[in-house]
Amino acid sequence: MERTNTEFSLSEMDPTFMSVLAATACGGAALVLFMRYCNRQRMKVKIRKARSRRDASVQQAEQAVQQFSTTKPDAENARIVSLSLTELTKRLQEGSLSPEEALHAYMEKALEVNKRLNCATDILLESREQLSNIENCRDGLLYGVPISIKDNVGYKGHDSTCGVLCKVDEPAEEDCVVVTVLKRQGAIPFIKTNIPQGLLNYDCSNPLFGQSLNPHNLQKTPGGSSGGEGALIGGGGSILGIGTDIGGSIRIPSSFCGICGFKPTSNRISLRGLSSCCRGQKSVLSAVGPMARDVDSLALCMKALLCEDMFALDPTVPPMPFDDKAYLSTKRLRIGYCENDGYLMPSPSMSRAFRETRELLEKAGHTFVPFTPPRIAYAMHELIVKGLLADGAETLLSNLKGGPVDPCLMAQIIPYRLPHWLKKTLSVILRPILPRISASLSALCGVSSVPDLWRQHASVEDYTHEFISEWQRLKMDVLLCPMLGPAFNLNYCGKLTCTVHPPPSTVPVDLFLSV
Numbered sequence: 001m002e003r004t005n006t007e008f009s010l011s012e013m014d015p016t017f018m019s020v021l022a023a024t025a026c027g028g029a030a031l032v033l034f035m036r037y038c039n040r041q042r043m044k045v046k047i048r049k050a051r052s053r054r055d056a057s058v059q060q061a062e063q064a065v066q067q068f069s070t071t072k073p074d075a076e077n078a079r080i081v082s083l084s085l086t087e088l089t090k091r092l093q094e095g096s097l098s099p100e101e102a103l104h105a106y107m108e109k110a111l112e113v114n115k116r117l118n119c120a121t122d123i124l125l126e127s128r129e130q131l132s133n134i135e136n137c138r139d140g141l142l143y144g145v146p147i148s149i150k151d152n153v154g155y156k157g158h159d160s161t162c163g164v165l166c167k168v169d170e171p172a173e174e175d176c177v178v179v180t181v182l183k184r185q186g187a188i189p190f191i192k193t194n195i196p197q198g199l200l201n202y203d204c205s206n207p208l209f210g211q212s213l214n215p216h217n218l219q220k221t222p223g224g225s226s227g228g229e230g231a232l233i234g235g236g237g238s239i240l241g242i243g244t245d246i247g248g249s250i251r252i253p254s255s256f257c258g259i260c261g262f263k264p265t266s267n268r269i270s271l272r273g274l275s276s277c278c279r280g281q282k283s284v285l286s287a288v289g290p291m292a293r294d295v296d297s298l299a300l301c302m303k304a305l306l307c308e309d310m311f312a313l314d315p316t317v318p319p320m321p322f323d324d325k326a327y328l329s330t331k332r333l334r335i336g337y338c339e340n341d342g343y344l345m346p347s348p349s350m351s352r353a354f355r356e357t358r359e360l361l362e363k364a365g366h367t368f369v370p371f372t373p374p375r376i377a378y379a380m381h382e383l384i385v386k387g388l389l390a391d392g393a394e395t396l397l398s399n400l401k402g403g404p405v406d407p408c409l410m411a412q413i414i415p416y417r418l419p420h421w422l423k424k425t426l427s428v429i430l431r432p433i434l435p436r437i438s439a440s441l442s443a444l445c446g447v448s449s450v451p452d453l454w455r456q457h458a459s460v461e462d463y464t465h466e467f468i469s470e471w472q473r474l475k476m477d478v479l480l481c482p483m484l485g486p487a488f489n490l491n492y493c494g495k496l497t498c499t500v501h502p503p504p505s506t507v508p509v510d511l512f513l514s515v
């Protein structure tokens with residue numbers, strides 16, 4: 001057969017051209033490999049830097065504690081860290097205990113807990129400098145109380161990493177509003193605590209600081225994302241901590257670690273100066289709140305925060321002080337209850353805890369009415385998942401760029417990374433057999449346009465009113481519902497958000513209340 005003049009074989013090509021082609025290909029491949037190598041080195045340097053900074057602060061704190069114990073050998077540290085917050089504040093205010101003693105007792109205990117649970121990301125050595133003018137805060141509600149803050153709570157001169165590499169070496173220029181107000185109330189932030197990478201997860205591990213462990217069982221997670229707080233407070237290394245919560249980040253670690261946590265309405269406490277990996281997301285709002293050993297401590301912290309200072313520093317916060325009358329009221333309540341929302345079934349131990357709580361409250365004279373949250377599957381997929389990831393997870397994924405993905409997040413991230421068309425196709429194929437996975441995959445695509453985002457926001461608004469109307473129709477004062485728990489195994493939480501069915505549990509649990 002005759003050849004056309006456009007056909008030619010490789011063997012007939014000019015050897016010089018061939019060599020240039022081969023050299024270009026090799027050079028290109030070498031360049032890619034070199035860039036990858038450089039990127040990996042940069043990544044390692046950042047991780048090493050963050051860790052060594054944390055380790056150096058731990059070492060300096062150990063020395064400070066050592067030094068203090070030689071100058072004050074009779075300090076009753078074990079006794080100090082066993083006091084409740086009410087007792088501690090009383091002793092500090094009457095002067096039978098100094099802020100210096102309280103701080104060093106807690107620093108010693110926190111360092112011990114951190115060794116066991118790996119829950120600290122930074123020790124705030126400035127806390128010792130704060131002691132020199134702490135007398136100016138003598139009238140503060142938290143005068144001399146050492147407190148812990150979650151990694152993403154801005155503290156001047158320190159990183160708020162959110163567990164991602166791109167936020168290393170980006171120290172806060174100022175204390176955030178919450179820290180400023182707490183300091184003015186006499187509190188002494190002395191430690192920052194660990195989080196899961198990107199904060200959108202219920203475990204507590206990231207490539208910078210590693211995995212935090214549960215204070216009651218080292219095989220389990222403390223939960224997330226305020227997991228370092230849960231571990232530290234549950235382990236006795238802090239008496240009061242500050243966490244943040246969008247979809248359970250205060251409540252879940254509180255449940256897993258056997259402590260109390262409170263998620264106020266968003267913007268009841270200022271969010272100014274806090275770090276996030278999905279800033280600007282407005283469908284499911286974040287909130288700052290306290291975590292502690294008992295409910296009275298949560299109330300005291302809320303009371304301290306809801307003051308003129310906060311309302312002046314962040315005028316977007318409604319100037320509503322803490323309602324002492326409502327908190328102290330002994331009025332019988334009308335309590336809505338929902339043991340099973342039909343979407344996530346509580347574990348047997350959590351059901352038992354729920355029923356025992358209900359019985360106790362009924363005996364105390366409170367009235368119970370059944371409450372069913374409206375359209376729960378729709379709310380989960382269309383409002384929560386679609387809202388949190390309205391951008392198709394682009395912002396979260398861009399925050400993870402340039403670094404390894406933590407094993408606790410991997411299962412959750414894989415579907416986020418699928419191309420849009422594949423998520424949509426899989427969603428259609430899976431609809432008849434796995435309707436929840438199908439709905440989640442569709443929601444993971446996010447919104448398609450600005451009008452679609454507005455529609456999503458409008459749907460959230462409508463749902464909120466639907467929920468409130470049902471609450472009002474039943475004349476409820478509060479709602480009692482179970483919390484996720486007991487604590488899960490390490491690395492399980494990312495899979496939970498993928499499979500969205502209840503975790504099997506054989507661990508007996510005591511009564512953990514989410515307030």
Ligand SMILES: CCCCCCCC/C=C\CCCCCCCC(=O)NCC(=O)O
Nearest residue numbers: 199200201225244245246247248249440497
């Ligand atoms: C096979 C495909 C199914 C994939 C389904 C994945 C659905 C996951 C969607 C969203 C994840 C939601 C995680 C929410 C975690 C919230 C934690 C939190 O409150 N963080 C906020 C904070 O710390 O401030």
